[in-house]
Amino acid sequence: MSRQLTKNKGVEKDGNEGKDFEFLDQTLRPSKWDEYIGQENIKKNLQILLNAAKERNHPPEHLLFYGPPGLGKTTLAHLIAKETSSQMRSTSGPAIEKVGDLASILTNLSSGDILFIDEIHRLNKTIEEVLYPAMESRSLDIILGKGPSARTIQLELPAFTLIGATTRVAMLSSPLRSRFSGGVFRLEFYNPEEIKQIIKRSANILGVFLDKTAAEIIADRSRFTPRTANYLLKRARDYAQINKKNIDEEVVNEAFNLLGIDGAGLNASDRALLETIAKKFAGGPVGLSTLAASLSEEEATIEEFNEPYLLQIGFIERTPRGRTLTKHAYNHLGLDFPEERQEKLL
Secondary structure, three states, X not given: OOOOOXXXXXXXXXXXXXXXXXXXXXXXXXXXHHHOOOOHHHHHHHHHHHXXXXXXXXXXXXXXXXXXXXXXXXXXXXXXXXXXXXXXXXXXXXXXXXXXXXXXXXXXXXXXXXXXXXXXXXXXXXXXXXXHHHHHOXXXXXXXXXXXXXXXXXXXXXXXXXXXXXXXXXXXXXXXXHOOOOEEEEOOOOOHHHHHHHHHHHHHHHOOOEOHHHHHHHHHXXXXXXXXXXXXXXXXXXXXXXXXXXXXXXXXXXXHHHHOOOOOOOOHHHHHHHHHHHHHOOOOOEOHHHHHHHHOOOHHHHHHHHHHHHHHOOOEEEEOOEEEEOHHXXXXXXXXXXXXXXXXXX
């Protein structure tokens, strides 16, 4: 009996209930330089570095990417691996708990491999110390035994490239940062036009029709971040599919209303943060720890998830005394800007 195979919007079926033939996020990830939209300056620098290394028949030098989540740090690492025809081994800072964990990873690398460490700022200092000689001289120092009988053996490592990614570059020690000899690159937020190109490409991969207005609405609410744009597109696709509609302006607005995402791209937690500063603390300033306690939220969540975008769109300001709301934030919330603060601005 012939094996019947059907495809439906990125899903492959063969008589079972249907399995994703590939993780959806992996499917949407660019696989070629031409498909990677945005970060043009970084792409140009990387292409020069990679082409020069290829001509010398050397692996690329160690690289560090940093910036807010969802901007494409992991994607760049995958593209570099494909560009250099290298095998990529991926791990994360929290996963490497002991020196033995790092030693096991390094000794299993082959010549030319790329080691990608996500959230590299979460490596503990002891592991960092072991990483220094591995990055500089491709050697691994292992201490056997304890006390006076302890001895050190040195293992030679194959030529490899370490690519680190972090959302908090300030938490990396200076010695570790300085060993990324290939360069330290900051990924910037995307502009609306770049986000629209990403959304159109993703819609094509998902096999859905997206009209121009819907694409613009998704781009406007994407927080200038490709990951968020793809998330919103997938949720709009789900809503349109269930309601048997096309993805147009009406469908996108209805889907985002259900998700609690407003016209500025703010979600419920963003609005709660702004309203807390406005109503409980008279617009600020208020310290981070006090604000986190008032919201029953972790400080790191506010710093890493909410604040970058709110700062980017000019809704909050960081001052030495704490966080304050801007007039733009009051207007967005539909609240009157305090007269005493208005007077200070005049």
